[in-house]
Amino acid sequence: MCGISGFNRQNENAIKKMVAGQRHRGPDDQGFFVDEKVSLGHNRLAIIDLSPGGRQPMISSDGSVQLIFNGEIYNYQSLKKELLSLGYVFNSQSDTEVILNGYLAWGLKVLEKLRGMWALAIYDRKKNQLILSRDFFGVKPLVYYLDGEQLIFASEIKTLIGQLKGLELNREAYAFYFGLGYWPAPATYLKNVYQLLPGQILIYDFKNRQANFQTLDFFGPPARAEYLSDEKVLLEKLEEVLTESVAAHFVADVPVALLLSGGTDSALLAVLAKKAGFNPLAFNLEIFGKTDSTYARAIAQKTGLTLKPLILEKAKMDRLSEEVWELLDEPFADTAIFPTTVLFSQVAQEAKVVLSGEGGDELFGGYLRQRQYLGKIWRGKSGSMVEVLNQLAAGENLFSQSIINPFLKRCSALSPDLVNQYLETTALAHLPNLRPALSGFLRKFYKSYPAEAHKNLPLFFDRYLYLPNDLMYKGDISAMHFSLEVRVPFVDKMVWQFANRFISPEHCFSKKYQGKYLLKQILLKYLPADLVFRKKEGLSFPLLQYLTDKMFAQLKAAIDFTLTEAGDLGLKPTLLRRLKNDGYLKLFIKKYPRFVFALLANYKILEKYKNHLNLTK
Structure with missing residues (x-):
């Protein structure tokens, strides 16, 4: 496990700064590669092959390929045997060198052979390309800034931010954040800053200065399910x-x-x-x-x-x-x-x-929500009755939030539509003005996956x-x-x-x-x-019980900030003004703790990086 960073230009000082910013991801070693086209950096957390032989960036024997890699490959030993039989020579016991020689042997097909978690970058001088790849499940992060001809990538957004000024908020994507509580790839909260999708490959061509994308074939061709009945x-x-x-x-x-x-x-x-x-x-x-x-x-x-x-x-x-x-x-x-x-x-x-x-x-x-999805079906759009109920449940006063809205939500949950049911059971709060964007996104997301991923419909979105x-x-x-x-x-x-x-x-x-x-x-x-056989608990966190006076004051500052500084993030100003009332705020914390925490987290992060952001309304 490590940290990787880089960009499509020559700048030794900048790449050293990026590596220094990710030292926590790999304090055991650091390495750099810089030429006239690219700068690459690596922070190493030594797990497999603790010797200097596992240092990165790792260069191929002919000097044509440089690799930086974050993750672990669990089948690297079997792949290494296969590569040895093909005549490839190894100078270390690391899984990194298996990926490097595998790329020389099979090209990008090596990625489909890997079993593990990874985010990596390959600089291929012969092909004049910089290649980024992320594992099938998105276990390892890989974020990048792409604006015109400039490409910067890293393991963490904070590393990118250190290289950029005047970043704009991705206001259109805030419906996802205040609806779901996270940023669905490729979106982030910043314009021109993206997450590489799980299983996605970005290929940057230095000749035409453009990026193209491919997707790893994880599911294979459509096939009939072979469910075991015994x-x-x-x-x-x-x-x-x-x-x-x-x-x-x-x-x-x-x-x-x-x-x-x-x-x-x-x-x-x-x-x-x-x-x-x-x-x-x-x-x-x-x-x-x-x-x-x-x-x-x-x-x-x-x-x-x-x-x-x-x-x-x-x-x-x-x-x-x-x-x-x-x-x-x-x-x-x-x-x-x-x-x-x-x-x-x-x-x-x-x-x-x-x-x-x-x-x-x-x-x-x-x-529990997945059991409620059994029998639900996929629909291309919401039913009219669901839309009516969502609008009726738009009340923001205490009575509506505590009595009317929950009742109408339960009525809406009777819909056979999977997307509607998923939103009813996972959304941070009932915010009807965000519902069209969320519903549209989920339907588009569903269609972006092959039929093989749809076999177990109740589990798809999770x-x-x-x-x-x-x-x-x-x-x-x-x-x-x-x-x-x-x-x-x-x-x-x-x-x-x-x-x-x-x-x-x-x-x-x-x-x-x-x-x-x-x-x-x-x-x-x-x-x-x-x-x-016992009740599920997990790491869920009772926010109200652990909320200190300091955190409560920060929460009130977050509401003011969202009203006055952050501009239009998709939330109704009337709701935010109501949250300035302590009684209403405590009700919201009790009923919708994740939404309230979303306000606080947004405030703390935007304040943290305000010198790099343009927060003008």
Whole structure:
């Protein structure tokens, strides 16, 4: 895991500044390459091959190709054997050199052979091209600035901002942020600054000074689903695939730890890690009012793992909040960033790599809302009745927000339309003026994916929208702030291809619609039922309970800022004025904590980078 940066011009001082700005992503080493066309920089967090042989940028034997790479490739050893048989020579034990020689052997087809997480840049002198690529699931971030002929890229937006002045807000995209709480790729909150899409390749041609895009073929040609109806066979094969994935994610030359929340996903990682012969140190974060830690201790005892308990304390929230604002580089409304930051800050003191259960909910149906999507259908547009109900639920007074709007929302949820149901269950707040833009975006997003991705319709948006743009961003930005690599065995090429091919939508739930049915059936082989079947909690964060006086004052400043400084971000001024009332604001915090946090996060980030932004209305 590392940090990469670069641009399509010669400037040694600028690339050194970018590398210095990403030192937290790779404190073990740094490297540069500069010629008349390109400048490349790399920060190294040494995980595989700790020797100088793994240094980057890495150059091919003939000097024609330079590579910088952030991530881990779990099948690099098998690919290396294949390349050795073709006559390629290796000077290191790193996965980076496997990608480099693989590119020489197969061109961009090497990317379809990779199993892992990555964001990388390849400078090919012979082809006169600069190539950027991001992994299939968007585990690793890659952002870029593209305006005319100028291309700048990095692992984090904050690194780009340091190179730019007078950036404009991407006001049209704020409907996504205040509607969903994150920025769906390729959008960011800044004009001309983009996220490379998961599985996307950007090819910049130095001759014509233009960028073109390709998409990796992950799903393959359309094929009939081969759902396994024999549950015993399905469970045996699924456990085999998951165990192999967990084992692959332990490939490292440093110790690998484990996050053990006490829930289904982390518990399964724990038992499969033991089954595969590993004994990782486990970490658990105790959050006030939650029982997860009790289950985590019991699971650790059953599996024989050493558990290190960590505590989220309200007394440290002011200091913690400043840490969060320091690491974030875009407005982000997932309040779980607080406990995630606490967790990773302490894990990083004892480990360099940690396994996380992220992806289990999205792949195997762990959210209550997904069970509500069973039987929903895809429609090209909203029904007229839904639109009428949304407009009726536009009241902003206390009575409307507490009584009328929730009732009308429940009526709207009766619609058979998947997009409408998804918005009703995931939107930060009921904001009818944002609904047309959100609905239109989701329908366009759905059509941008091949038919193979639509097989499990109830999980589609969580798999391909929420997972990469919220969960993967949160995990990377918070962990890498502390030089910690997070690996996600569920978000694995082989696991996802198996699930997409053999697991039916109905098999994600039991007949009583209990989420992650298959995973729990596997767990029952190793743990007692009382540790398997329990209410889901996770790292959700009770914002109102942890809101300090300082944070409340900052929140009120955020409302004023949004009204007077930020200009038109798609929110009604009447709503913002109502939020200036303490009673109304506390009601909103209780009912829509993520929306209120979205206001605060936007304010803190725009204030942080105001010298680089043009905030004129």
